[in-house]
Amino acid sequence: GVGGIEAEAVMLGQPISMVLPEVIGYKLMGIPSALVTSTDLVLTVTKHLRQVGVVGKFVEFFGPGVAQLSIADRATIANMCPEYGATAAFFPVDQTSIAYLKQTGRDQEKLNYIQKYLEAVKMFRDFTNPAEDPDFTRVVGLDLSTVVPCCSGPKRPQDKVAVSEMKQDFECCLCAKQGLRGFQIAPEKLDDRIKFVYDGEQFELTHGSVVIAAITSCTNTSNPSVMLGAGLFAKKAVEAGLQVKPYIKTSLSPGSGVVTYYLKESKVMPYLSQLGFEVVGYGCMTCIGNSGPLPESVVEAITQGDLVAVGVLSGNRNFEGRVHPNTRANYLASPPLVIAYAIAGTVRIDFEKDPLGVNAEGKQIFLRDIWPTRNEIQAVERQYVIPAMFKEVYEKIEKVNECWNCLHATSDKMYSWDPDSTYIKSPPFFKNLITSSWFEVNDYKSCFHFGESLYTFLEWYGRLGKTLNKAAVRFPQSKILTPREFNSYGSRRGNDDVMARGTFANIRLVNKFLNKQGPQTIHFPSEETLDVFDAAERYQQADLPLIVLAGKEYGSGSSRDWAAKGPFLLVSETRQKTMLKIDKKKNPSNIIVRLCELVICETPLSLGLNNAVSDSLHCEEKKKKKKKSTSVKCLLDTGKTFQAVMRFDTDVELAYFHNGGILNYMVRKMANC
The missing domain is CATH 3.30.499.10 (Aconitase, domain 3)
Known part of the structure; x- marks a missing residue:
């Protein structure tokens, strides 16, 4: 899907680039039981689509069963898109859609215009008419009568x-x-x-x-x-x-x-x-x-x-x-x-x-x-549930909250950073507008090893004062904040000092180098057990690059922009301190975190990458202007070598990489205008 980094780019006028996706048709049939809710349907669809495998694909729902669903039901299914992994989930517009817009108080003239336009471009759908069904890459389906609580x-x-x-x-x-x-x-x-x-x-x-x-x-x-x-x-x-x-x-x-x-x-x-x-x-x-x-x-x-x-x-x-x-x-x-x-x-x-x-x-x-x-x-x-209540509530939105309306907003065009703020500060992404080339990394440390599913690795949850992540607690304590003032990671995501400490800090995280739950790792060569942030800081001081071994679902369930920014911040002091993610499937980051895929049938365990020893990596092929994926040859201390793929799906992604990330690319582009 599209995450925070892409959203930032769009706000700066940069289009989103992606490979033309497959479109999976999901056919709904039958009538649901009187005891079944839309949530039951959503959870059933989520499990089914995870089994089907729709990562990187669009999903379009069609079939006579769609006519049985309200707009709210359809929205609930579409909103679970990140959980079943598709790039987008789509319900075409039909008469139920128009009825919903009318129910929620939209202007009738606009509704007429919308319907006529969609009919003219053949995008207005009658789900009971199979002749209108489009062609899909693949069709899967669900009988609504089989859904249970x-x-x-x-x-x-x-x-x-x-x-x-x-x-x-x-x-x-x-x-x-x-x-x-x-x-x-x-x-x-x-x-x-x-x-x-x-x-x-x-x-x-x-x-x-x-x-x-x-x-x-x-x-x-x-x-x-x-x-x-x-x-x-x-x-x-x-x-x-x-x-x-x-x-x-x-x-x-x-x-x-x-x-x-x-x-x-x-x-x-x-x-x-x-x-x-x-x-x-x-x-x-x-x-x-x-x-x-x-x-x-x-x-x-x-x-x-x-x-x-x-x-x-x-x-x-x-x-x-x-x-x-x-x-x-x-x-x-x-x-x-x-x-x-x-x-x-x-x-x-x-x-x-x-x-x-x-x-x-x-x-x-x-x-x-x-x-x-x-x-x-x-x-x-x-x-x-009538139109009048929607109109009344919507009309009050800008008036009802006196506290919000009394807030003072500066009219300055440039944001005035408050050096004492612990909530939002100027991020370090633009300290050095670096450029990137194919890399050669020697004597790296593979200090984090996670399994196939690495969900919500950020410590979003609960108050900072209750966290087990000592590195995260020390930061607000250094700012003389009381436990009540610590608040949560979610509220402080505008502060990179907090978010770097919250990366790989989920209390249920299991680092396979330790085989126990907790946001910690082993530091080599001292073999001390440290919080992830403390270990990364020590490696920075020793000028050692880092490697992360993570599975195909890395970053699922968390903010995708911080799935990239967090690891970047842990190793961002110099260009050589780059975090390499080795996995089997891409989760685009569009920030300068090298992303490699192991070739089929190879795993970190089979390659001996899970012993956290010093290894070397270098790119086997030189930069090629139109090349989207470049082979990476990895040489281990043991003398064993293996191949990985440094992957880019589009020319735009390649441009982001060579400019040091999407934000640096945008700053350079604006500066050159």
Whole structure:
């Protein structure tokens, strides 16, 4: 897809360049079950497309099943595009699209113009007419009637689990080897229970206990069907006498103020509030790690029992360490299911056999007793989601927040950097407008070795004061900030000093040189175990280049611009200090981080690259003006050699490389105008 670096380039007038992609047609057929939500469909599609393999490709949805989906449903599926790996996910415009624009208060004259234009250029689609289906590189499909209520987790959004199998699957994950789906809990520890006191009352936690339940994300919480579904479910739960345990951190962060409007108008908001799902803000929240701290007694219980506590959220991403440092398992689920698991208090529950809860009269209440049907939800949606509320909310956007309106903005054309700011500072990318050529690196250190999946390697999540990354904590401490003022990495992404320290700093990161979780590596030749930043700093002082061994999914789930900028900053003092990424598939960085691919059938292990010894690399071929990929010959101390490919897909990428990165390229181009 397109990340922050490309966005910066476009703001400076630079076009995006890419290889002509394959277009995968995803055919939707059938009618979904009355008990299935759009989130269930999204998680099913995400798993399927990951299996199909759509990285670097476009995905276009078509077929009669598309006509069954609302615009909000389609947007939710398209918004998961980064999670199934496509460059873009596309739903063509049809009559439902025009109806949505009308519902949200758009001008009728403009709508007529839009429809006539799209019809004239043959881009207006009737999904029930197969004669209008375009030709695709490949067609795959899904029968909507086969979709079942599901979640995804415990560590990746593509790992879909049917709700009916959740209990069994989670217990298998507890026992499985530490990895993408395993926690390696000893058999005798599976049923450990830790008692604790919260607000004067005693509770207990075990593996699978839910401690965070958040209705949160960009698209799920802007989708009326799932939000009103959550509201109706909350209403029925409260009326049945069910409640959520008080220590569970519950929250509601809608994607739009319109959501709050129709939840109040439909009179379901009081029931959500009664279960703890109060509106805490709008937009990104728990999905990006901004859930805030858990109660101290809960954290102590989790730590004492080394428990696999759980977060359940309606967000897009649940990679390890992202949601909260104390929730080792995190599941994506629809907003109604988030409430259901909050009431149950655990994911070790079979909703078919086990009651959701017991009310004050001792009556067992099952999920099926209070789950709203699609027809119930649609009836409320038709009554309360109306054009007038969109117009009213949109008109208030520039007036409603007095604090924002009172902010003073300078009229200077040049930004005035505040040297005392710990949030935003002038970045070092332009200290030396260097140029790059094919490289020869001698006596490098391969000090980081990661597996196939390296998700959200940045420490975005939680407060800096709670991080295990000592290098990151030292920086704000040096600025005399209190723990409360540390805030999060996400809020300080405009400060390169913080972000460099947050690179390869995920608390769940596993460096294969150490084979344990934590943002650390071994420094050679001292063989000390250091934080990643401290090791990189020491290598800089010794004038030693670095190499990173990373898998094909490097950078997934995190900001793609920082997937490039972070490693660059760790080694950016001199041009020779370049980080070389060796993997099997490209994740373009467009900044001067050398990117190489191993040839087929070779791995870091088979080549002996995982022993962190001094090796040498040099380019075998000289610069060729039109060459998009250049062979790299790598010579090891052992005398063994292997081939890799230094890859560029377009002439523009090659130009970026030779100018020292896309930002340097743009500065040079503007300076020469």
